[in-house]
Amino acid sequence: MERRLRGTQLSLNQTQKVRLQRALQQLESLSSKVNFNASVTVADSIPVNYEDGVLKGHGTSELNGEVVATVCGVVERVNKLVYVRALRARYKPEVGDIIVGRVVEVAPKRWRIEINYSQDAVLMLSSMNLPDGIQRRRTAVDELNMRSIFEENDVVCAEVRGFQHDGLHLQARSQKYGKLKRGQMLTIPPYLVKRRKQHFHHLDQYGIDLILGCNGFIWVGEHVKATDDVLEEQVSKPEEQNTKSDRNPASLEDQEQNSIPLETRRSICRTANAVRVLSTLGFIVTVELILEIVNLSSSLNLDVHEMLGSEFCVLVAEREAERRTLNKKKG
Incomplete structure (x- = not known):
């Protein structure tokens, strides 16, 4: 555990250093008893x-x-x-991995996506669900309208399809994949995200979505219902409407409808800071631990920015050491 903390930016006083070292030593002893050598x-x-x-x-x-x-x-x-x-190795893709990435280039019939790998991944137009939902061959018109689906700097969610002659290929043939909006993307070491059956999480009590990408990119954003209507609103607008809306600024009513409620924004930031705390301490990132940290910060009446302070990080380490000790005694 101590090795994982090297290079972090925590400014600890002497008391906090002693408390943190004691908690990490306790966690180290618990893990070494379970997994010897x-x-x-x-x-x-x-x-x-x-x-x-x-x-x-x-x-x-x-x-x-x-x-x-x-x-x-x-x-x-x-x-x-x-x-x-x-x-601390770079992400190593496996077929079926759920990943979050950022579009870096719109190329002919494909998008190139940065996924924290040694090379950019490729998402082919043919590996995307078309906006009309009809299964058919892609035409030149579809290729011309690619930017109405994804453009540079868009954050997307996809699944690893496999390796081909021109690199790593992704696919997004389900409604749960696609463009991610109204949230923030975090980057953590990929080894802190374990491959599990479920990487999509809807935190109903906060009205937000959490996607734990296997590549170390984490998405926290406002909850979006994956329905045909939503998808059509996002990607099937004609190009003329898109250019028209770009030229004419939105009215105040439209801005109010598109804005995220203040409480939801706070929940997004609080959840994102919980992920940052886990990454700083070198703990495996799970939805259960994230919720525990969010609830702990709320019970202490901490502001969102105070979650990144040294005292809260030390407190999280101590609480985790106590929790694992109690679980070991129960077991």
């Missing part, structure tokens, strides 16, 4: 059972008859396969 550094020996047969995977090598780690990380075992999952 789980964390390794370069040249550490990895205990294996040679009688069952061992397959040495990524991050391992054989030296003097022992399996040793070649990278810093966590030892993972899948049947006979033993490998080391590196921490």
Whole structure:
């Protein structure tokens, strides 16, 4: 845990340093009892059972008859396969991953999207649901209207389709994918987001949506109902209407209808700051932990900006240490 805090911008006084160190040591001891020898550094020996047969995977090598780690990380075992999952590594895509990205280029028949990977991903026009919802071949008119769907700097949600000859390909063939608006995107280390069955979360009590992208991009925004009407409003407006609305500023009534309520904006910022606190402490980001931090900040009557203070981060670490200790005693 202490290694994860290196490079953070927390300015702690002496008392806070002692409290934080005590909480992290408690968390370290709890995790080491559960996963003995789980964390390794370069040249550490990895205990294996040679009688069952061992397959040495990524991050391992054989030296003097022992399996040793070649990278810093966590030892993972899948049947006979033993490998080391590196921490602080760049995102490594897998087919089916839910990702959040930002459009960097509108190219012929495709969008290029930055997803925190070593190269930009590709979202083909043919891998998108058309605005009219009809399954048909894409025409030249569809290609001309691509900017009415996504343009540069738009934040989008998609699914990893797989690798092809020209790079990593995405797809967005469901209503839950597409353009994300009225919220904010956060960037955290990808290893803090575990692959789970559900990455889309609707926090009903706050009226917001939370998308935990496997690539470390997190979206927090106002809740949007995924219906055909909404999709048609977002992407199927004729190009003439778009240019007309760009030229003529919206009326005050339209601005009021399009604005996010103040309480919802506060909830978005509070939830986003909860994600930032978890990232600073190096904790795995889950919707349960996010809600706990949001509720803790509300119970303490903290303003949104106070959640990023040193005292609150230390308090979150102490509460997490207490929670895991109680869970261990119950178990």
